[in-house]
Amino acid sequence: MKHNIYLSLLVMFATIYAVRALPLTLLRREIKNKFIRSFLYYVPYVSLSVMTFPAILRATGDVRSGLAGLISAVILAWVDGNLFRVSIGACLVVYLVEMIL
Amino acid sequence: MIKTFVLCQGATFFDCLRSDNRSNMHVNLHKRGSGGIMNDSENSGIISKKASEKTSETISEATSKKEKQPIAVQSNNRSWFFKGMKDGFPIAMGYFAVAFTLGIASKKAGLSSIQASLMSAMMLASAGQFAGIEMIAGGAGYLEMAMTTMIVNLRYLLMSSALSQKIERGKPFYHRLLMAYAVTDELFGISISVEGRLNPCYLYGAASIAAPGWVLGTFLGAVIGMILPVRVMNALNVALYGMFLAVVIPASKKSKIVAGVVIASMVTSALFSVVPGLREISSGFQMIILTILLAGISAILFPVKEEDEHEA
Numbered sequence: 001m002k003h004n005i006y007l008s009l010l011v012m013f014a015t016i017y018a019v020r021a022l023p024l025t026l027l028r029r030e031i032k033n034k035f036i037r038s039f040l041y042y043v044p045y046v047s048l049s050v051m052t053f054p055a056i057l058r059a060t061g062d063v064r065s066g067l068a069g070l071i072s073a074v075i076l077a078w079v080d081g082n083l084f085r086v087s088i089g090a091c092l093v094v095y096l097v098e099m100i101l
Numbered sequence: 102m103i104k105t106f107v108l109c110q111g112a113t114f115f116d117c118l119r120s121d122n123r124s125n126m127h128v129n130l131h132k133r134g135s136g137g138i139m140n141d142s143e144n145s146g147i148i149s150k151k152a153s154e155k156t157s158e159t160i161s162e163a164t165s166k167k168e169k170q171p172i173a174v175q176s177n178n179r180s181w182f183f184k185g186m187k188d189g190f191p192i193a194m195g196y197f198a199v200a201f202t203l204g205i206a207s208k209k210a211g212l213s214s215i216q217a218s219l220m221s222a223m224m225l226a227s228a229g230q231f232a233g234i235e236m237i238a239g240g241a242g243y244l245e246m247a248m249t250t251m252i253v254n255l256r257y258l259l260m261s262s263a264l265s266q267k268i269e270r271g272k273p274f275y276h277r278l279l280m281a282y283a284v285t286d287e288l289f290g291i292s293i294s295v296e297g298r299l300n301p302c303y304l305y306g307a308a309s310i311a312a313p314g315w316v317l318g319t320f321l322g323a324v325i326g327m328i329l330p331v332r333v334m335n336a337l338n339v340a341l342y343g344m345f346l347a348v349v350i351p352a353s354k355k356s357k358i359v360a361g362v363v364i365a366s367m368v369t370s371a372l373f374s375v376v377p378g379l380r381e382i383s384s385g386f387q388m389i390i391l392t393i394l395l396a397g398i399s400a401i402l403f404p405v406k407e408e409d410e411h412e413a
Contacts, residue, residue: 021281023261038400049366077350090343
């Protein structure tokens with residue numbers, strides 16, 4: 001049985017928007033609790049790290065090129081830190097490594 | 102309600118591209134004076150150019166100059182918007198590649214290219230959309246759709262919570278409703294790593310580039326399928342991870358604690374991807390579990406002092 005696609009899209013949009021909007025609109029005051037403040041401070045670092053590794057190794061056609069992308073991105077981020085250059089640099093390295101492989 | 106939403110959005114972009122005398126020029130000037138936002142010396146925008154010409158002057162002198170120069174005073178929101186656009190560019194590139202595969206998957210599931218693009222424009226979510234496509238193809242009920250969408254995207258609850266504390270004080274409420282649309286992994290990543298408080302215009306600027314990349318990628322993926330060489334697609338897939346690393350690595354350089362948290366997160370995440378029993382957990386849930394667990398432990402072991410927070 002197929003449901004109406006547009007209605008399905010609307011349901012999914014409403015849900016995902018609610019998930020994003022509720023904390024933004026409800027947590028308007030500055031949180032004073034030290035634990036929660038610290039928790040939220042660490043959230044981006046943990047979540048971004050968890051999403052990056054080991055997923056980056058599987059993002060390309062070959063683990064080796066993924067690893068090369070990871071290493072080059074870490075080095076670039078360490079010495080430079082510019083979002084754009086880090087991203088492009090890692091892409092280029094992956095491309096070159098896959099050409100050699 | 103939709104009408105108000107659109108009106109607000111129009112007003113906001115208008116604000117971002119024009120002026121806002123109420124916002125904290127002072128703070129921004131100060132930051133730019135001490136090396137610029139995110140330590141990027143190449144920040145463009147009128148303020149930074151003006152400010153860099155005057156680096157030898159003290160902040161208070163520069164501020165009084167600004168008051169006499171209406172052109173410079175205008176550009177606070179605007180320079181944030183343009184900075185966002187600049188940082189949104191690599192995101193758009195990565196999005197394009199991922200969305201391209203999404204477009205192909207949508208087509209296979211029976212969605213038209215317009216429906217696929219509409220879905221991308223509405224949801225702006227990778228894993229969430231892949232799950233959505235599967236559900237549409239499988240004829241899932243609306244309740245199941247709502248539940249699954251909520252669970253797969255639950256991480257945004259954490260991200261929005263963190264973001265809620267980062268927004269500049271005194272910004273009107275409607276900004277929070279607009280910003281909610283653009284809370285994605287990547288846009289969150291760059292927004293949360295802005296030095297000091299977040300001006301919503303930065304997020305709008307980034308989203309104004311990244312979201313079209315996402316939608317366009319989906320559309321082209323659905324229409325022309327595999328046209329890009331595999332090697333190019335593979336290379337582009339790394340762009341998003343490169344950006345995540347560009348957020349966590351510089352912070353690790355500054356703080357040993359953050360470095361430790363980053364390494365612990367990666368090691369645990371790797372464990373979760375190989376250990377039987379754990380690896381069966383979907384990646385969205387793994388992320389939620391690990392984030393709550395590790396951020397919680399870190400918060401207990403290393404409570405953050407006020408100064409650290411402002412550096413983040």
